[in-house]
Amino acid sequence: MEKFETYHHDVLVIGSGGAGLRAAIEASSLGVKVAVVCRSLLGKAHTVMAEGGVAAALSNVDDRDNWKVHFSDTMRGGQYLNNWRMAELHAKEAPDRVRELEAWGAVFDRTADGRILQRNFGGHKYPRLAHVGDRTGLEMIRTLQDHGIHQGIDIYQEYTIVSLLKDGDGVVGAFGYDREKGLFKVFQAKAVIIATGGMGRIYKISSNSWDCTGGGISLAYHAGAELIDMEFVQFHPTGMVWPPSVRGLLITEGVRGEGGVLRNSNGRRFMFDDIPENYKGQTSMDEEEGWRYTQGDKNAKRPPELLTRDHVARCIRREIKEGRGSPHGGVFLDIAWIKEKIPNAAEHIKRKLPSMYHQFKELAGVDITKEPMEVGPTTHYIMGGVRVDADTQMTTTPGLFAAGECAAGLHGANRLGGNSLSDLLVFGKRAGEFAAKFAKENKGGIIHDSQLEEIAAWALAPFERDASHEGVNPFQIQSNLQDMMQELVGIVRTEAELTDAIERLQGLKVRADHSAVGGNRGYNPGWHTAIELKHMLTIAEAIAIAARERKESRGGHFREDFPDKADDFGKMNISIKKGAHGEMVVQHVPKTKVRDDLQQIIEEMK
Amino acid sequence: MSLTTFKIWRSEATGGQFRDYTTDITEGMVVLDAVHQIQAESAGDLAVRWNCKAGKCGSCSAEINGHPKLMCMTRMADLPAGKPITLQPMKAFPVIRDLVTDVSVNYRNKLKIKKFKPRKPDAADGTWRMAQGDIDRVQEFRKCIECFLCQDVCHVLREHQLHNEFAGPRHMVYAAALEMHPLDVEDRTGDLKDTAGIGYCNITKCCTTVCPEKITITDNAIIPLKERVADKFYDPLMKFFRMFT
Numbered sequence: 056m057e058k059f060e061t062y063h064h065d066v067l068v069i070g071s072g073g074a075g076l077r078a079a080i081e082a083s084s085l086g087v088k089v090a091v092v093c094r095s096l097l098g099k100a101h102t103v104m105a106e107g108g109v110a111a112a113l114s115n116v117d118d119r120d121n122w123k124v125h126f127s128d129t130m131r132g133g134q135y136l137n138n139w140r141m142a143e144l145h146a147k148e149a150p151d152r153v154r155e156l157e158a159w160g161a162v163f164d165r166t167a168d169g170r171i172l173q174r175n176f177g178g179h180k181y182p183r184l185a186h187v188g189d190r191t192g193l194e195m196i197r198t199l200q201d202h203g204i205h206q207g208i209d210i211y212q213e214y215t216i217v218s219l220l221k222d223g224d225g226v227v228g229a230f231g232y233d234r235e236k237g238l239f240k241v242f243q244a245k246a247v248i249i250a251t252g253g254m255g256r257i258y259k260i261s262s263n264s265w266d267c268t269g270g271g272i273s274l275a276y277h278a279g280a281e282l283i284d285m286e287f288v289q290f291h292p293t294g295m296v297w298p299p300s301v302r303g304l305l306i307t308e309g310v311r312g313e314g315g316v317l318r319n320s321n322g323r324r325f326m327f328d329d330i331p332e333n334y335k336g337q338t339s340m341d342e343e344e345g346w347r348y349t350q351g352d353k354n355a356k357r358p359p360e361l362l363t364r365d366h367v368a369r370c371i372r373r374e375i376k377e378g379r380g381s382p383h384g385g386v387f388l389d390i391a392w393i394k395e396k397i398p399n400a401a402e403h404i405k406r407k408l409p410s411m412y413h414q415f416k417e418l419a420g421v422d423i424t425k426e427p428m429e430v431g432p433t434t435h436y437i438m439g440g441v442r443v444d445a446d447t448q449m450t451t452t453p454g455l456f457a458a459g460e461c462a463a464g465l466h467g468a469n470r471l472g473g474n475s476l477s478d479l480l481v482f483g484k485r486a487g488e489f490a491a492k493f494a495k496e497n498k499g500g501i502i503h504d505s506q507l508e509e510i511a512a513w514a515l516a517p518f519e520r521d522a523s524h525e526g527v528n529p530f531q532i533q534s535n536l537q538d539m540m541q542e543l544v545g546i547v548r549t550e551a552e553l554t555d556a557i558e559r560l561q562g563l564k565v566r567a568d569h570s571a572v573g574g575n576r577g578y579n580p581g582w583h584t585a586i587e588l589k590h591m592l593t594i595a596e597a598i599a600i601a602a603r604e605r606k607e608s609r610g611g612h613f614r615e616d617f618p619d620k621a622d623d624f625g626k627m628n629i630s631i632k633k634g635a636h637g638e639m640v641v642q643h644v645p646k647t648k649v650r651d652d653l654q655q656i657i658e659e660m661k
Numbered sequence: 662m663s664l665t666t667f668k669i670w671r672s673e674a675t676g677g678q679f680r681d682y683t684t685d686i687t688e689g690m691v692v693l694d695a696v697h698q699i700q701a702e703s704a705g706d707l708a709v710r711w712n713c714k715a716g717k718c719g720s721c722s723a724e725i726n727g728h729p730k731l732m733c734m735t736r737m738a739d740l741p742a743g744k745p746i747t748l749q750p751m752k753a754f755p756v757i758r759d760l761v762t763d764v765s766v767n768y769r770n771k772l773k774i775k776k777f778k779p780r781k782p783d784a785a786d787g788t789w790r791m792a793q794g795d796i797d798r799v800q801e802f803r804k805c806i807e808c809f810l811c812q813d814v815c816h817v818l819r820e821h822q823l824h825n826e827f828a829g830p831r832h833m834v835y836a837a838a839l840e841m842h843p844l845d846v847e848d849r850t851g852d853l854k855d856t857a858g859i860g861y862c863n864i865t866k867c868c869t870t871v872c873p874e875k876i877t878i879t880d881n882a883i884i885p886l887k888e889r890v891a892d893k894f895y896d897p898l899m900k901f902f903r904m905f906t
Binding site: 095096097098099100101103104154157158159160162164165168169170171172187188190192193194197201202204205212235264265266297298299300301304305410413414417418419528529530531534572573574575577578579580581582 | 687688689690691694700701705706707708709710711712713714715716717718719720734736757758759761763764765768771772776777779787788789790791792793796799800803804805806807835839842845
């Protein structure tokens with residue numbers, strides 16, 4: 056008899072957010088046996104929190120939009136560090152992926168002539184985000200969930216994967232446990248797709264849900280896959296700052312898309328004070344024109360509040376640092392002011408931004424139709440992640456695929472709002488398609504018992520240590536890590552602080568090796584946290600090392616000691632791989648030359 | 662700053678009991694913050710299910726002082742000051758451990774409702790046209806975050822445990838979103854009557870009261886579905902009419 060219960064599938068999808076579900080639907084439609092492992096319950100993944108919309112050049116609202124404009128917006132937003140092939144596929148395929156959701160039952164907001172409505176968002180030249188009020192992620196995940204459950208996919212809810220399994224160089228499955236009882240399980244598969252999202256939980260102030268610990272990126276790294284662009288973390292400009300318990304909670308960019316403006320304590324719209332060179336031609340210089348843009352005037356240029364997130368976040372930080380912040384250490388985001396412009400403004404705001412209204416009313420006691428919100432930057436997204444082939448989404452480890460936030464390439468140095476949900480759909484589908492193909496063409500490998508024993512022993516070690524004696528509380532280590540990352544590897548970085556962070560991470564790793572938990576294995580959050588620490592620390596270290604390596608400022612990565620862009624760094628990505636002795640090996644990977652026709656599009660739209 | 666006592670249900674090998682925990686409450690905290698604090702300070706194995714802590718995922722449903730609520734959206738300041746706060750798992754479902762319940766029956770019941778089936782596309786580009794006015798009511802239902810608080814408070818499920826006979830308010834809302842979807846051509850009225858057991862609902866509206874998304878479950882979803890079922894199966898005139906169509 057097998058020591059651990061074993062499940063056999065052709066394709067194993069780890070993660071049940073937008074990318075994982077889309078991948079599973081695609082793979083199962085190609086006739087292979089598919090499993091989805093959900094760390095939480097089905098339908099609760101972080102995708103559910105996405106608010107503003109899904110970017111796709113449907114050109115329903117502005118017929119000047121097309122894939123070429125979307126492509127060039129994405130490249131410009133990513134400071135041209137993007138994988139251009141991914142940016143091309145994404146821009147071309149996103150409209151079909153959105154229309155497909157409608158065919159599966161999604162109910163997007165409508166235009167006057169009954170088509171899918173699109174809204175303005177930062178860095179997008181035309182209104183491009185298909186949306187449902189400010190709960191687009193919920194609509195997407197529910198649509199995929201309700202479609203997917205009828206596809207014959209095996210769904211494992213509340214299972215945690217501890218490690219991938221390898222046979223030689225290739226991945227042959229994964230090892231994990233069910234949360235309810237804490238019993239180990241083996242998932243054997245011919246192809247594995249990582250779709251585990253981001254890592255916001257390694258920071259203290261984050262918009263991310265509990266799931267976002269960077270788990271999948273770490274699993275792939277420890278299985279030998281290469282990571283790239285890990286220095287590029289997106290700090291969303293507008294998170295809640297008060298009360299403390301909700302600090303970091305997201306306020307959708309849709310607020311600004313609907314006409315919301317940023318002001319400092321002097322009442323000044325400070326975003327007009329610093330408009331980057333490469334956006335000058337597209338940005339309005341006066342408040343009136345900016346307002347007209349948000350109301351659909353095709354001749355107006357967009358207001359500076361809708362510049363890319365990296366830039367807006369830094370401007371907000373500057374205002375706060377220079378003493379022009381709001382009472383609780385943010386700046387003001389005001390949507391209530393539109394009552395000067397339109398009748399029934401309060402109703403309009405409640406209809407367009409229902410969850411924002413709700414969130415502030417319930418959690419902060421603020422009525423956003425009457426008073427401004429206090430906002431500040433919050434850790435939101437990682438552009439970097441597992442390196443993948445643009446077309447197939449296969450990682451550098453055979454049989455291992457990655458899609459969505461945990462994969463890297465599409466967004467370069469900075470992601471545009473709305474490009475995440477489209478990323479999940481476009482590359483989730485591709486990962487599912489090519490993983491199914493891989494599974495059909497390959498026989499899979501052998502699972503080695505010794506590997507299983509080793510992982511199981513490691514996972515159970517926290518129970519062996521004495522929690523009351525020299526063992527360390529895993530929650531304490533997690534909290535120390537979050538404080539440290541917030542302080543030293545945040546929105547503005549320096550060599551000295553990054554070096555300090557890397558050293559402190561070594562100390563945290565030692566302490567994590569002594570983490571101790573009490574109780575038994577059934578639904579034990581302490582044990583779960585102890586296991587999770589390994590992933591969180593791996594990802595934190597990769598971010599800090601890559602950030603120290605990139606001696607320039609670009610997109611989401613800002614170095615106070617190197618505040619400008621450096622041409623050399625614009626020609627390469629930083630990659631990190633696990634070395635023979637468990638160390639992080641850093642390399643500079645030269646970028647491939649952009650295909651001529653795409654380069655021409657970039658030049659034409661500059 | 663104030664020290665507050667929580668009486669939290671803790672599972673044991675057989676059954677369980679309320680245990681007291683005291684923690685420091687600061688401005689703006691919600692109940693879930695307090696639970697996390699207790700976890701970190703003194704009860705590392707206290708089981709609680711949560712994801713977003715923003716009222717969007719519907720994971721942290723529990724009964725706070727006896728009321729079914731999301732722990733992440735219940736502010737400490739809104740609870741009676743100076744009194745112990747009772748936390749227990751949802752009563753309608755079997756307890757897995759502490760505050761975590763087994764809600765899998767909801768996932769099984771959803772599968773019994775026929776999936777979305779759209780009519781043929783209207784437009785040459787393979788898409789459809791729908792007016793905003795025609796989808797407003799469906800969008801209300803689609804706000805559902807599947808927290809299952811409506812199921813918890815429904816006496817058919819809570820008191821009588823008829824999960825196999827009655828799909829419950831959540832799935833009435835789900836079915837209503839499909840039935841009233843302008844593109845959908847499937848007919849679910851037979852299933853609503855039989856497998857989903859819509860007749861069990863006697864419109865006490867408890868579900869509507871607890872919905873954190875403020876969906877008017879009874880008035881907008883269940884009653885119209887009951888009318889459809891009644892029209893189809895119990896209206897003699899309609900029955901007669903259908904014999905000739």
